[in-house]
Amino acid sequence: MNRLLLAAMTAVMLALTACSGPVTGTVVDKQFSPSRCTTSVTTTKTTTSNGVKTTQKPKTTCTRDDYDLKVRGDDGKIRNVDTDRLTFETTRLGDRYPR
Numbered sequence: 216m217n218r219l220l221l222a223a224m225t226a227v228m229l230a231l232t233a234c235s236g237p238v239t240g241t242v243v244d245k246q247f248s249p250s251r252c253t254t255s256v257t258t259t260k261t262t263t264s265n266g267v268k269t270t271q272k273p274k275t276t277c278t279r280d281d282y283d284l285k286v287r288g289d290d291g292k293i294r295n296v297d298t299d300r301l302t303f304e305t306t307r308l309g310d311r312y313p314r
Contacts, residue, residue, distance in 0.1 A: 237313075238286050238288060238294050238296050238312065239286075239288065239289060239311075239312065239313065240286045240287045240288040240289055240294075240311070240312060241286065241287050241309060241310070241311060241312070242284050242285070242286055242306055242307070242308055242309065242310045242311075242312050243285050243286065243287045243293060243308065244284070244285035244308070245282075245283070245284055245285070245303065245306070245308065246281075246283045246285070247280070247281070247282055247283075247303065248278075248280070248281040248283075249280055250277065250278055250279050250280045251277070251278055252275055252276065252277040252278075253275070253276055253277075254273050254274065254275045254276075255273070255274050255276075256271050256272070256273050256274070257271070257272050257273075257274055258270070258271050259271075259272070280300070281297070282297070282298045282299065282300055282302070282303035283295050283296065283297055283298070283303075284296045284298055284302075284303065284306060284312060286312045296312065
């Protein structure tokens with residue numbers, strides 16, 4: 216189910232990006248968010264002929280490393296651009312994006 220939600224969110228983001236056209240401008244900030252995992256426990260109670268049965272299931276959700284550039288467009292607006300690791304590491308503040 217999480218994969219379906221992630222796929223849907225990705226599709227929406229791509230559609231919104233496509234509507235606004237490619238981002239060009241000057242890199243004004245960079246942000247890296249490392250991957251992380253969180254675990255939660257779901258508790259389910261069911262009534263049986265022997266009483267109430269409680270079941271607990273752990274659910275782990277993980278995210279990937281996230282590499283973002285903040286780009287001030289030629290129109291003055293600042294946009295967030297999701298990039299790959301190589302682009303993130305080789306881009307400096309003040310650089311034109313894309314190169």
